[in-house]
């Protein structure tokens with residue numbers, strides 16, 4: 067396999083290595099080889115040189131909302147890899163983990179595992195939250211396990227597994243008693259604090275509060291699991307209704 071610098075071409079090569087990929091919803095997606103076009107030039111989207119590109123007008127639909135991210139806005143060519151990548155909804159609906167071994171669509175719990183125990187580099191990890199955005203061409207090839215970039219929906223996040231684990235552990239301990247909405251906002255309900263234990267709550271808050279606006283915090287909150295979720299159930303992560311209204315904002 068050739069050395070790649072383009073995340074889209076890297077994901078394409080991964081799909082060639084394992085064309086049948088299980089999806090978190092329990093299905094399978096099959097990825098065909100990219101149809102080769104005849105246009106040469108610079109890819110409008112990823113900026114890579116191509117000899118097998120397609121006309122931009124044919125590939126880029128009017129509904130494409132990432133036009134401002136085009137690397138070569140003057141170009142009328144889209145490379146075979148980008149044309150391929152934009153033709154599969156599964157590459158938008160699901161998270162993506164590409165390695166030299168192949169392509170995976172990891173579940174939220176699996177993304178969590180990858181963040182804590184990344185694969186042998188190089189790899190590309192895109193964590194999708196909405197399933198409505200193309201992330202692949204915004205991704206980056208990671209070259210280190212110690213610190214690597216993750217495309218987390220709209221934001222690039224740098225993850226160092228060691229510190230990420232510490233942050234995640236604190237968040238998950240809070241998540242045993244609080245909702246993700248509370249952890250995200252910092253507005254914790256008093257009755258839950260009292261039930262959880264004020265002293266421990268304060269210790270955990272001291273650890274997580276300084277990171278609350280950071281990318282790693284948001285990513286950790288997204289992948290945070292409760293014990294009962296270990297058996298496959300995924301939810302948005304916490305109840306949003308509560309019979310007892312918040313009476314006081316504590317943070």
Ligand SMILES: [Zn+2]
Nearest residue numbers: 109112145148
């Ligand atoms: Zn391209």
